[in-house]
Amino acid sequence: MAVRDELRQQLELIGAIQPALHLPQNWNYEVDSALFKAYLHPPHDVGGQFDAPGVYEEKEEEQWELNTYVTCEVLGWRGIWNSEERRRRADNDLGYTLYLGIPYYGRWILAAARMLVDKNHVSLTELIEKIAEVKARYAKQ
């Protein structure tokens, strides 16, 4: 098969797995190799994929977005993570549902929270308690 046709078919397959609300898939006895390859395609590698024209908007920055940017950078500055693990794994290797579904800086802050737990800087309980405490603090105001 011509390389161009093959690429086109891959892009179509990848496009087809992007609607990411999954239904039960309990009996996957076989996956053909084209589909296997499409499954393994990293979600963030989107160059050349099909899409319809859209409106190219600006977005005013939220305070939490700037804070998130700074927190992630300062964690790097202080050696808590490096940019490889942070970007390629934590921000991007999330599967299509999260990668396409969560806002840009939402992925960043989620990545930072998971990293703190994964590296045992905080325990999961501590994180969950902190989240509850912050919610309660702002609910009172």
Add this chain to the structure above:
Amino acid sequence: MSHTHSPGDGGGDHPAAPMVEEITDFEVLEIAVRELAIEHGLFTAEDHRRFTEWAESIGPAAGSRLVAKAWTDPAFKKRLLEDAVKACKEIGIDWAEPTGFGTPSDYMNLRVLEDTPTLHHVIVCTLCSCYPRPLLGMSPEWYRTTNYRRRLVRWPRQVLAEFGLILPPEVEIRVEDSNQKCRFMVLPMRPEGTENWTEEQLAAIVTRDCMIGVALPRPGRTADVHPVQKARRPVQRS
């Protein structure tokens, strides 16, 4: 979340509705992560404050000054094309800020791409949103969308036309894909009708979009106009 506000929200004749604004899950998570990191000594509140101060100081105005200087000073242009990071220092932009080794995600490597009458450059980051932050500030939202990243590399002429930039077929379009290790900025051609202009006048027409390559500078065009999605709680600049 991004579509809960229409462009007209908060405007018009009605008084602001009294509301108990709910804090979003991402706002909660941001506060939790920042406070835990400080409590555990991973960084200090002062680190965060210093970095924020730097982040608020960057913006496309620096890039505009750089282009204006390159247009008026051929020797500077030569230095800029040879070693852009070094040339940035001449207009007061030090890529080593704010940590002494740059930001953790902007590797200190910038290449300036010079447009010619037959060659136009445009920048994308297909994998994420790599962007020359120290020189142009934060990337615009559209630059981060999968739509722009998907389509620009394959249909550059169409995408540029959607930005209002229609290039004649004899102009080759070169799409540069940014990455973590190298950032790019477009040096557009100086437009006609700007002879004898000062650097300051020239800088005013070099907008951010011109340096990404989705617009061309021209006399009278001093702003990039896009629809704007408003923030619920925008950054409070100090």
